[in-house]
Amino acid sequence: MDTIKEQSVADNTADAIDMEMVEKKAVLSMGGPVRLPEGFEIPFKVSHSTAGPGAGFDTVAIRFGRYRVKKPISYDSGEFDLVVDGDGTLSLFKDGDLFLKGVELIPVIRHCPGQAFFNIDPRCEYRCAFCSSPRLGADEVKEMSEARVLELIGESLSLYSFDSVSFTSGVVGGVDATVERMAGLVRAVRREYPGIRIGVEPYVSSESHLRLLKDAGADEIKLNLQCATDEIFGRVCPDLDRGNIWRMLEAAVGIFGRGNVTSNVIYGFGETDQDVYDVMERLCGIGVIPGLRALRINGINRQSLEESMGRLEKASSDRIIALARKQKEVMARHSLDTRTSRTMCLECGCCDIVPFRDI
Numbered sequence: 001m002d003t004i005k006e007q008s009v010a011d012n013t014a015d016a017i018d019m020e021m022v023e024k025k026a027v028l029s030m031g032g033p034v035r036l037p038e039g040f041e042i043p044f045k046v047s048h049s050t051a052g053p054g055a056g057f058d059t060v061a062i063r064f065g066r067y068r069v070k071k072p073i074s075y076d077s078g079e080f081d082l083v084v085d086g087d088g089t090l091s092l093f094k095d096g097d098l099f100l101k102g103v104e105l106i107p108v109i110r111h112c113p114g115q116a117f118f119n120i121d122p123r124c125e126y127r128c129a130f131c132s133s134p135r136l137g138a139d140e141v142k143e144m145s146e147a148r149v150l151e152l153i154g155e156s157l158s159l160y161s162f163d164s165v166s167f168t169s170g171v172v173g174g175v176d177a178t179v180e181r182m183a184g185l186v187r188a189v190r191r192e193y194p195g196i197r198i199g200v201e202p203y204v205s206s207e208s209h210l211r212l213l214k215d216a217g218a219d220e221i222k223l224n225l226q227c228a229t230d231e232i233f234g235r236v237c238p239d240l241d242r243g244n245i246w247r248m249l250e251a252a253v254g255i256f257g258r259g260n261v262t263s264n265v266i267y268g269f270g271e272t273d274q275d276v277y278d279v280m281e282r283l284c285g286i287g288v289i290p291g292l293r294a295l296r297i298n299g300i301n302r303q304s305l306e307e308s309m310g311r312l313e314k315a316s317s318d319r320i321i322a323l324a325r326k327q328k329e330v331m332a333r334h335s336l337d338t339r340t341s342r343t344m345c346l347e348c349g350c351c352d353i354v355p356f357r358d359i
């Protein structure tokens with residue numbers, strides 16, 4: 001590592017919004033894997049996710065100041081290098097230059113730091129072009145019975161303190177059966193841990209699904225609109241019903257309450273910034289928190305994305321930050337705040353610049 005150039009890097013221990021660190025979070029979260037030094041041992045269990053941008057990879061969570069990201073790791077190659085300094089301090093280097101000094105590896109409880117987030121079944125009958133989950137190998141399918149989920153939560157609580165549990169799932173055996181399976185798990189967790197906050201991310205097709213999940217004990221719900229425009233949706237989510245997702249979002253606000261309903265909007269499919277502003281405005285207008293996410297293209301989803309959308313460019317850090325600022329402005333105008341959401345992605349914050357928390 002003697003070719004590595006020292007450069008001025010801001011102290012990232014201060015718990016304050018620091019635009020240099022926000023930019024680094026954008027670069028790090030969109031960049032490639034972190035290469036670990038030979039023989040370096042992660043001080044806790046490595047996460048292997050089946051959902052989200054890290055699906056299919058071994059990942060660790062990295063904290064720097066108030067920010068955190070989840071990164072794929074490798075001992076062979078990477079865009080970033082983890083370096084252990086003489087005093088044991090961890091730093092990240094990029095292209096031979098010091099990128100972040102004083103980073104910390106933090107435990108992933110289940111899928112993400114600070115909460116137990118379960119993917120009940122990564123298989124899916126649908127085929128959204130960006131989604132890695134249904135394109136993972138059969139060996140990624142793990143049994144998530146009630147007993148197993150409760151056992152895993154118990155195990156995690158014996159090691160870490162946390163107060164939220166979340167569930168996502170691909171659609172397997174039809175929407176009704178998938179929602180019923182999720183509701184059963186929510187009911188079991190609610191029974192065993194009455195004080196825990198529970199978030200759910202299902203695909204629902206009727207209001208009765210929403211009521212079932214709410215009655216089972218879910219506090220928050222995420223119903224994903226997936227992208228900014230109808231035209232893109234038709235190409236990347238050919239099996240889903242966007243009109244019904246909008247209807248379900250409106251109904252969910254009535255059932256779960258403002259501030260407890262979120263919706264992922266992925267950008268980077270060729271939409272304009274105005275398209276993203278418009279969809280955020282409409283979501284906030286009905287009381288739904290928009291969760292913006294830059295599209296990640298990887299070896300698992302590249303082919304399906306190219307088939308439906310052609311070649312796509314990775315979003316720049318400038319666009320990511322500008323859209324997060326706009327997201328905050330639109331939400332503030334509608335008196336919405338990501339801090340009311342205490343489960344799933346907005347609470348985790350590892351993959352996106354989250355307004356009111358990061359910026």
Ligand code: SF4
Nearest residue numbers: 124126127128131170
């Ligand atoms: S509905 Fe689409 S986004 Fe959700 S798990 Fe299935 S393929 Fe993935």
Ligand code: SF4
Nearest residue numbers: 052112345348350351
């Ligand atoms: S932000 Fe969401 S997808 Fe990313 S690691 Fe956290 S919970 Fe998973």
